[in-house]
Amino acid sequence: MTPLKRIVLLGPPGAGKGTQAKLLAARTGLLHLSTGDLLREEVARGSPLGTRAKGYMDRGDLVPDDLIIGMIRERIAQKSGFILDGFPRTVAQAEALARITPLDVVVNIGLAREEVIRRLSSRRVCRSCGRIYNLLFDPPPDAQRCAACGGELFQRDDDQAKVIENRYDVYAELTAPLVAFYGARGLLRDVDGSRPSAEILERVLTLVRG
Ligand code: AMP
DSSP states (O other): OOOOOEEEEEOOTTSSHHHHHHHHHHHHOOOEEEHHHHHHHHHHHTOHHHHHHHHHHHHTOOOOHHHHHHHHHHHHTTOSOEEEESOOOSHHHHHHHHHHOOOSEEEEEEOOHHHHHHHHTTEEEETTTOOEEETTTBOOSBTTBOTTTOOBEEOOGGGSHHHHHHHHHHIIIIITHHHHHHHHTTOEEEEETTSOHHHHHHHHHHHHTO
8 A cells, every 4th residue: 555645633732643743753754744833933033923923822823824824835835745733724724735735634633622621731842852741641750851852841831721721712613624624525534532642653554554
């Protein structure tokens, strides 16, 4: 079987898209593109895009479609393989993506609202290598330091309790319609995000192998 190479990971915040995208990229060699990571880099650099995006991100709202599409377009155009994590997040983004490139598979990682809130409030990220931990079910041996690279662990600003609920509501209103969008195109495959990460990875690899 030819491996499927143009992959979208869909799902609510905290479902494990970033974790799975990194594991999948390591196993397949495919390019991993996270619009959230790209935006956080723009914010950290203080670029014009980062400056415009920051307010939306801090509130847990979506950054406007035109900014996101402009940011991602050049990175995926002409690419024969990629894992998109956190994009598309609206029907307008999905339609724009369809004009840039065809997709092979959309993996929908499902997770209930209560579990999203529980997980995001206990998520920690390494400032150096980006490794994602969870204090509840994947705790770092040292709460301050990354076990992989020794970098400092931190809590994302938008993982604070008051922002998390808005992020889920934004997902439910604007991103969840993509389940039907890709279902209608025969591209959607469902994965249970409440399962252990290693088990999810095996399921995703099976899907990606077509
Ligand atoms: P994430 O790391 O995927 O949870 O994204 C963090 C934040 O970046 C989101 O809450 C949005 O404010 C913004 N963001 C990331 N990806 C997108 C996207 N595709 N469309 C709009 N905003 C996005």
